[in-house]
Amino acid sequence: MGKALIIGAGGVASVVVHKCCQNPDVFEEICIASRTVEKCDALKEKLGGGRTKIQTAQLDADNTDMVIDLIRSFQPDVVINVALPYQDLTIMDACLETGVHYVDTANYEPPDTPKFEYSWQWAYKERFEKAGITALLGSGFDPGVTGVFTAYAQKHYFDEIHTIDIVDANAGDHGYPFATNFNPEINIREITAKGRYFENGEWIETEPLSEKKVYDLPEIGPKNIYLLYHEELESLAVNIKGVKKIRFWMTFSDNYLNHLNVLQNVGMTSIEPIDYEGQQIIPLQFLKAILPDPASLGPRTKGKTNIGCIIQGVKDGKPKTYYVYNVCDHEECYAEVGSQAISYTTGVPAMIGAMLIIKGIWKKPGVYNVEEFDPDPFMEALNKHGLPWQENFTPTLLD
Numbered sequence: 001m002g003k004a005l006i007i008g009a010g011g012v013a014s015v016v017v018h019k020c021c022q023n024p025d026v027f028e029e030i031c032i033a034s035r036t037v038e039k040c041d042a043l044k045e046k047l048g049g050g051r052t053k054i055q056t057a058q059l060d061a062d063n064t065d066m067v068i069d070l071i072r073s074f075q076p077d078v079v080i081n082v083a084l085p086y087q088d089l090t091i092m093d094a095c096l097e098t099g100v101h102y103v104d105t106a107n108y109e110p111p112d113t114p115k116f117e118y119s120w121q122w123a124y125k126e127r128f129e130k131a132g133i134t135a136l137l138g139s140g141f142d143p144g145v146t147g148v149f150t151a152y153a154q155k156h157y158f159d160e161i162h163t164i165d166i167v168d169a170n171a172g173d174h175g176y177p178f179a180t181n182f183n184p185e186i187n188i189r190e191i192t193a194k195g196r197y198f199e200n201g202e203w204i205e206t207e208p209l210s211e212k213k214v215y216d217l218p219e220i221g222p223k224n225i226y227l228l229y230h231e232e233l234e235s236l237a238v239n240i241k242g243v244k245k246i247r248f249w250m251t252f253s254d255n256y257l258n259h260l261n262v263l264q265n266v267g268m269t270s271i272e273p274i275d276y277e278g279q280q281i282i283p284l285q286f287l288k289a290i291l292p293d294p295a296s297l298g299p300r301t302k303g304k305t306n307i308g309c310i311i312q313g314v315k316d317g318k319p320k321t322y323y324v325y326n327v328c329d330h331e332e333c334y335a336e337v338g339s340q341a342i343s344y345t346t347g348v349p350a351m352i353g354a355m356l357i358i359k360g361i362w363k364k365p366g367v368y369n370v371e372e373f374d375p376d377p378f379m380e381a382l383n384k385h386g387l388p389w390q391e392n393f394t395p396t397l398l399d
């Protein structure tokens with residue numbers, strides 16, 4: 001049915017490749033392209049020989065011309081960008097130039113400023129409309145499934161949504177004293193930034209990790225959750241009409257936060273270049289180089305993740321509450337695709353987004369966040385492709 005160019009060959013890309021190969025009727029051919037071609041070749045080695053034909057290519061996705069050349073030679077229907085957020089714009093430019101659909105899982109962030117927001121990518125809307133191609137932004141889990149969950153709640157259960165609390169819990173244990181579950185640079189930049197939430201049309205800023213609660217999560221139990229800013233808050237605040245409050249919460253263990261505090265206090269999380277023995281290095285990038293590779297956590301991680309949305313609002317004039325969540329088991333993910341649940345919960349929705357575009361179900365010219373499409377086919381696909389969800393109409397609320 002279609003061809004996908006997958007850019008990146010890290011933890012998330014590996015899951016996308018596995019999932020595309022599990023769906024050869026849709027993904028007849030894929031090309032895995034990344035900076036380090038050996039990682040692409042290793043994936044081909046592992047998964048080649050099935051019904052999905054696999055090619056690999058060396059690619060520097062910071063170079064738009066190189067991406068254009070590869071698109072012209074491979075002729076994909078869709079590009080799945082699971083490299084880093086820094087490459088979003090160069091890849092979108094290449095898609096515009098060649099008329100190919102685009103999917104990603106994280107919004108653009110300039111490499112030298114820890115500031116992620118949709119404005120840069122939303123600015124492409126008119127050009128994508130004119131080119132007749134779709135850009136689907138943030139088709140991972142959060143952002144991604146959390147937006148689909150909210151759109152599903154809006155469509156089926158609420159006349160008006162007033163409050164959304166997204167709770168992202170990882171009760172996995174990889175046995176290392178300190179490691180991040182996805183790209184350490186992106187992860188630490190996100191956590192060390194100030195917290196922010198949306199209330200009554202305004203953004204309220206909080207000191208990093210200063211807002212803490214305990215929440216008892218299904219299949220995981222009570223955990224400390226901390227308020228963070230997360231990119232889906234920006235798009236949900238625009239796309240969910242009438243919403244009054246949106247917050248994002250993530251679990252961190254005391255051990256994780258102690259390590260992070262020390263690293264921060266000694267300057268290891270800084271993105272300001274320093275001179276080291278005549279060479280410029282960025283402490284956070286050096287830290288990334290010495291921390292365990294997230295892709296190596298798979299075989300060691302035990303336990304579960306639980307990510308979901310607790311939603312409050314009104315239906316037929318009466319108050320209503322709704323909690324929709326997915327529980328994912330690290331060891332089961334590893335047994336299926338050789339990756340832990342964080343990569344799995346991101347890679348599966350990226351594949352689903354691309355699949356819905358190839359099938360023409362989620363295809364409309366322009367630049368869209370996931371919650372702007374009909375959630376039903378995506379929700380159905382989640383159940384089918386490894387991320388089943390559960391509902392609770394009487395959840396414990398956070399306030």
Ligand code: NDP
Nearest residue numbers: 008009010011012035036061083106140141142143182183
């Ligand atoms: P990894 O660091 O494991 O992988 C990133 C891959 O991109 C690597 O293969 C890397 O190559 C490649 N890459 C980096 N720069 C370039 C470039 N200039 N040109 C070509 N390839 C490049 O990250 P993850 O797999 O953990 O994360 C992938 C994406 O998923 C990130 O954008 C992350 O923010 C996002 N994400 C989204 C989530 C969600 O729920 N929405 C959750 C988790 C992650 P090399 O091997 O040479 O370093």
